[in-house]
């Protein structure tokens with residue numbers, strides 16, 4: 001069995017620790033993680049604390065614990081809420097009383113006051129944490145579990161018990177480990193709603209409302225953007241959020257604690273007839289709605305029902321936005337391996353490897369920083385494979401909203417909802433049949449998407465929304481990401497089993513800063529492209545501009561370089577000076593990197609033009625001639641003797657470049673051309689570089 005991740009709870013007080021551990025057990029969290037606890041005062045440097053997550057009750061406690069735990073362990077500071085079941089005595093206190101709130105530390109006493117105020121129990125609170133001076137006019141004290149600390153003189157002592165982790169903290173912990181809070185064996189939501197119910201039972205609803213207690217309960221459901229209604233097994237509405245009230249055009253008082261049949265008739269009928277756990281699309285009063293209904297179980301017993309609903313046009317506008325962002329590419333791939341321009345030996349050997357992998361049918365996993373050409377590579381692989389006649393379907397997983405995943409990836413049956421096409425709609429996997437599906441930004445897939453993808457990869461079939469037979473799909477998967485998936489797996493944010501299914505044939509693209517030779521090559525290529533597009537004069541990069549571009553890190557890689565050149569093609573006439581470069585490049589000159597040697601810059605410039613070999617020959621001849629110098633025709637002859645056949649025009653152009661770079665001095669009249677000191681240094685550099693033959 002796989003080891004469960006570990007959570008270490010660190011508190012100051014024993015009772016808090018006990019309460020939190022019990023609560024984590026109650027909500028079923030211990031099924032997912034091993035939970036341990038320690039009092040901060042008991043921590044020792046003899047022990048090696050290495051949990052996956054630390055949960056502490058305050059920043060102060062975390063700071064105290066820091067001596068014994070490594071900085072890189074993530075931590076959550078718990079927000080704690082009052083135990084609703086224990087607050088009854090507070091409701092009968094005279095309004096505006098002066099009350100001590102007693103706790104072991106100033107921070108925790110103040111936090112308890114804040115919580116009391118937040119839930120609407122408003123009095124004149126004074127934090128008490130053991131001060132000597134007592135205010136004789138105060139006769140009431142409230143404490144969350146520290147009854148022994150309450151001064152003897154205080155007449156009325158109310159212990160509201162230890163505070164519980166509030167829902168947002170519980171959600172944060174679940175989210176950290178990528179545990180879906182809606183999984184059927186997960187009782188978090190159920191327990192949460194159960195606590196609301198027991199509160200409702202125990203307290204008179206009117207008192208709660210007058211005290212504003214419901215505020216914190218709704219606070220949570222209100223954060224959800226869809227309409228949400230929760231009703232219990234007696235059909236009583238126990239929670240309803242703002243969005244639902246807006247969609248139903250009703251007020252809170254109209255519906256809370258009322259029978260579910262009190263909802264507007266059309267909605268009530270629609271909610272009752274929709275299928276559980278399915279995407280349902282229904283027309284209500286000329287408007288299409290998306291409805292999803294699910295039961296919450298405690299053990300095997302149905303405990304409550306949640307309805308999530310929203311207008312289709314809001315979902316559609318999310319969809320439109322998504323289509324704009326994620327699906328603009330269509331189903332064809334235009335790039336081939338020859339579009340991947342590079343002079344980098346590592347990239348060239350990577351391309352050779354990719355060509356070999358292309359012919360296999362296995363899943364390919366491309367890792368690379370943003371803009372390094374992952375999609376270009378994926379398209380090239382597709383076009384070099386046996387599937388090149390089939391479709392290439394690109395899916396950007398970071399762009400698909402959760403509510404659309406199912407229908408986008410797997411399609412839907414005809415009539416699944418109003419406005420759906422009569423023939424139904426194919427999902428992206430079906431569209432990719434006999435071709436390639438490119439899953440871009442796979443590292444951004446939510447746990448739910450990850451689950452569904454895993455199922456498709458395992459079973460190689462999809463089922464459309466709205467039922468029907470499973471449809472076999474024959475696709476090759478190429479996945480890509482710029483995230484460290486292994487790290488995400490370690491952090492439990494990415495399913496390990498999915499990772500291994502994807503990471504069959506890995507390819508890692510090299511960032512531009514690690515293949516500086518490509519900066520000039522690609523700059524020249526992009527310059528040509530934009531010169532033609534914009535009908536501009538050809539761009540020439542000054543030596544200083546080149547140096548600055550080589551010294552820049554290009555975090556957006558090839559895409560950033562391309563955008564930069566497009567910008568330069570617009571703003572520069574002819575020469576690109578250093579000053580013309582975008583501010584980001586000038587501001588982020590990587591001063592920590594050893595700036596490139598001058599020879600290296602010259603080399604890169606000549607290499608980008610494909611002139612290295614010719615210039616090497618020219619400089620060698622000039623070196624032999626020495627300071628006497630030689631005219632162009634004489635040089636041409638000597639080069640010919642060395643089997644170097646250049647036309648006069650080509651030689652003239654190369655000499656111009658060498659002179660521009662200040663490697664040779666071109667004599668006027670009878671004085672010939674000579675190599676200068678800088679040229680000699682460069683020649684030595686070339687000779688040391690083994691690539692020159």
Ligand SMILES: Nc1ncnc2c1ncn2[C@@H]1O[C@H](COP(=O)(O)OP(=O)(O)OP(=O)(O)O)[C@@H](O)[C@H]1O
Pocket residue numbers: 339340341342368369370371372373374375376377440482522558559562
């Ligand atoms: N070697 C290359 N030669 C020419 N153009 C390239 C090369 N690599 C990338 N490009 C161009 O750079 C841009 C970014 O490439 P692409 O979209 O494939 O990157 P990506 O790694 O998929 O980016 P992201 O992670 O942001 O999705 C595109 O315009 C692409 O054509």
